[in-house]
């Protein structure tokens with residue numbers, strides 16, 4: 001039997017020295033994304049490396065290219081968008097070399113994602129437990145009973161109280177915060193090494209948001225899951241991430257350790273972003289970085 005945490009344990013490259021730094025599970029080098037329809041470049045040169053158990057945050061205003069950057073890494077750019085420059089590697093493989101079958105094998109098991117509005121990703125007429133079990137069966141080839149047991153275990157992992165009850169519920173019977181946890185459970189069902197959380201807590205109230213961010217932080221620490229956290233809100237990134245990229249109109253205006261960038265921003269745009277969110281309690285989140 002493989003537990004959730006075992007399934008998510010970081011793997012060391014064969015032959016690597018025990019104390020060698022783990023190679024990045026995701027790396028973006030000078031990634032550029034263009035819109036063929038409008039003949040314009042939307043993302044202009046995003047680079048970062050993400051090692052197992054680390055978290056990188058991408059902040060910026062609406063339309064700055066955060067989601068497109070993530071979608072490029074997930075191989076799901078919308079029609080007429082394409083990577084026009086640079087490279088993206090997942091676990092050492094250049095994604096430009098992947099065919100649809102290899103992408104299918106990689107999604108869920110190596111890289112996975114959760115977005116805003118969880119209800120739209122769930123089938124309203126199927127109990128949520130069955131939907132997670134289906135994800136487990138499809139990716140892990142488990143039998144029905146084992147998939148059920150694993151779905152309950154995943155619901156417990158995302159700290160849902162009474163996971164059996166949630167397992168038997170329909171989406172409309174659950175709150176937004178519970179649905180987002182269900183989606184995270186489905187996203188980690190096959191033990192991915194990278195989880196992209198794109199505005200995953202934006203629609204939730206502040207308390208529920210903080211609980212889910214803490215749960216992700218715990219998952220990351222315990223299992224070595226690497227996180228890409230996208231938010232227009234620097235406070236979210238401050239709570240979870242080691243490094244942050246500040247995007248404006250598709251360009252990285254500032255990048256570095258989260259604590260340094262958010263406490264001592266060099267760029268006027270970063271200062272503005274922080275000032276905009278200060279009133280919602282960025283200070284409360286920033287102190288978290290100081291404690292760690």
Ligand SMILES: Nc1ncnc2c1ncn2[C@@H]1O[C@H](COP(=O)(O)OP(=O)(O)OP(=O)(O)O)[C@@H](O)[C@H]1O
Nearest residue numbers: 042060061062063064065066067068069078079232
């Ligand atoms: N499916 C799409 N069709 C047309 N234009 C798109 C599409 N997706 C994104 N864009 C455009 O690409 C640019 C970057 O969008 P992106 O969604 O990456 O921004 P974002 O920073 O994630 O913003 P938000 O926080 O609002 O999602 C925007 O100008 C947006 O209008």
